[in-house]
Amino acid sequence: MSRSAGCCQKTLHYVFDYETTKTLVIPNIGVGCIFRFTQLLVLLYVVGYVCVVQKAYQDTDSVISSVTTKVKGFAYTNTSDMDPRFWDGADYIIPPQGDHSFFVLTNMVVTPKQTQSRCPELPNPSTTCVDDCDCIEGRTDTRGNGIQTGLCVNYSQTVQTCEVLAWCPLEIDTQIPEPAMLAAAENFTVLIKNSVTFPKFNVHRRNILPHINSSYLKRCEFNRKTDPDCPIFRLKHILSEAGEDFQDMAVKGGVLGIIIDWSCDLDWWARKCVPKYSFRRLDNKHPVNNVAPGYNFRFAKYYKTPDGEETRTLIKAYGIRFDVIVFGTAGKFGIVPTIVNLGAALAFLSLLPAVSDWFMLTCLSKKHYYSQHKVTYLSEDTEAESISMATSYGTR
Numbered sequence: 149m150s151r152s153a154g155c156c157q158k159t160l161h162y163v164f165d166y167e168t169t170k171t172l173v174i175p176n177i178g179v180g181c182i183f184r185f186t187q188l189l190v191l192l193y194v195v196g197y198v199c200v201v202q203k204a205y206q207d208t209d210s211v212i213s214s215v216t217t218k219v220k221g222f223a224y225t226n227t228s229d230m231d232p233r234f235w236d237g238a239d240y241i242i243p244p245q246g247d248h249s250f251f252v253l254t255n256m257v258v259t260p261k262q263t264q265s266r267c268p269e270l271p272n273p274s275t276t277c278v279d280d281c282d283c284i285e286g287r288t289d290t291r292g293n294g295i296q297t298g299l300c301v302n303y304s305q306t307v308q309t310c311e312v313l314a315w316c317p318l319e320i321d322t323q324i325p326e327p328a329m330l331a332a333a334e335n336f337t338v339l340i341k342n343s344v345t346f347p348k349f350n351v352h353r354r355n356i357l358p359h360i361n362s363s364y365l366k367r368c369e370f371n372r373k374t375d376p377d378c379p380i381f382r383l384k385h386i387l388s389e390a391g392e393d394f395q396d397m398a399v400k401g402g403v404l405g406i407i408i409d410w411s412c413d414l415d416w417w418a419r420k421c422v423p424k425y426s427f428r429r430l431d432n433k434h435p436v437n438n439v440a441p442g443y444n445f446r447f448a449k450y451y452k453t454p455d456g457e458e459t460r461t462l463i464k465a466y467g468i469r470f471d472v473i474v475f476g477t478a479g480k481f482g483i484v485p486t487i488v489n490l491g492a493a494l495a496f497l498s499l500l501p502a503v504s505d506w507f508m509l510t511c512l513s514k515k516h517y518y519s520q521h522k523v524t525y526l527s528e529d530t531e532a533e534s535i536s537m538a539t540s541y542g543t544r
């Protein structure tokens with residue numbers, strides 16, 4: 149037979165020989181243990197992790213949420229910067245309508261009676277001057293306070309600076325009141341109303357739970373142990389749960405997260421679909437690099453004097469911004485994920501004999517004997533031989 153004919157025959161065998169499984173029983177305790185042990189591992193993985201922990205048999209849906217907030221509380225300030233003053237929510241909540249985020253004013257630098265006029269710029273290397281030649285008319289600096297007039301004027305008895313057209317007198321914010329002016333804000337309370345929907349399952353929930361009535365709402369206050377369902381939070385309590393000191397944060401402000409977790413199992417624990425609250429500081433408070441800490445912004449209140457001149461009170465406001473972050477996923481039994489995960493588990497189980505085979509053919513002392521019987525190639529001649537053997541046994 150030529151070489152090419154032999155090669156062709158081999159290919160034909162390779163393509164058209166039919167392979168079928170044959171059951172080989174190995175009475176060996178070692179390989180039996182390996183097989184059962186791997187089966188147990190897969191079973192534990194499927195039942196324990198896939199079904200119980202991951203709940204892979206469930207369809208899931210993400211939460212859609214709406215939040216409104218209302219802060220209440222009073223404070224009284226009597227400092228040298230300002231006349232004695234009583235504060236309520238309408239004064240210290242900016243803007244007054246709260247939603248996913250609300251700001252509580254805790255500290256401020258007030259510059260009253262500003263008018264549009266000319267005054268010397270605050271001294272710094274780019275504004276100090278010796279004579280008018282050092283100042284350029286019309287020059288502006290975004291880090292400055294106004295437009296230069298081109299004149300060099302006395303800032304104090306020893307220092308001269310360029311004159312600017314601005315809201316004068318200029319704000320001096322080098323000294324921030326400490327302790328914070330509205331230190332009493334720690335006792336303010338906030339009511340958070342949060343409604344959520346899982347649209348795929350048509351499930352709606354509120355953080356004001358069905359058993360909460362108006363009289364309870366009038367007197368309750370959130371406490372993780374004694375009152376975990378109350379939606380009214382004391383600001384000091386929020387900060388202490390976030391590991392922060394209110395008075396410390398009140399001086400320069402900051403951002404704090406109120407995190408509401410709506411992770412719900414709608415199969416078994418549908419009634420336990422309630423919000424879980426947690427709190428954490430969101431702005432970076434670097435213990436070493438304390439550059440530009442806190443949170444502040446400016447706003448002004450405008451007036452007209454009796455003689456018609458416009459004046460304003462400029463307020464540099466420091467405070468805590470509370471961001472309400474709602475997240476969560478609901479799960480409910482679904483036939484498609486169940487079938488997909490069942491299929492994956494069965495596929496896993498079908499791989500196990502390969503592990504036991506590997507152990508049997510590489511680690512056992514009778515590995516050569518087992519490997520001889522593992523694959524049997526039946527040729528047409530083998531069939532004739534076995535028929536004749538069977539016949540000769542029969543005639544004996």
Ligand SMILES: Nc1ncnc2c1ncn2[C@@H]1O[C@H](COP(=O)(O)OP(=O)(O)OP(=O)(O)O)[C@@H](O)[C@H]1O
Pocket residue numbers: 218219220337338339362365366380
């Ligand atoms: N920040 C808060 N601290 C404590 N209780 C609050 C707070 N905000 C609202 N409440 C109380 O919760 C209940 C529901 O408040 P909601 O704003 O829905 O009603 P309201 O009658 O308009 O409230 P109010 O007129 O007292 O501001 C009311 O009894 C209200 O007094």
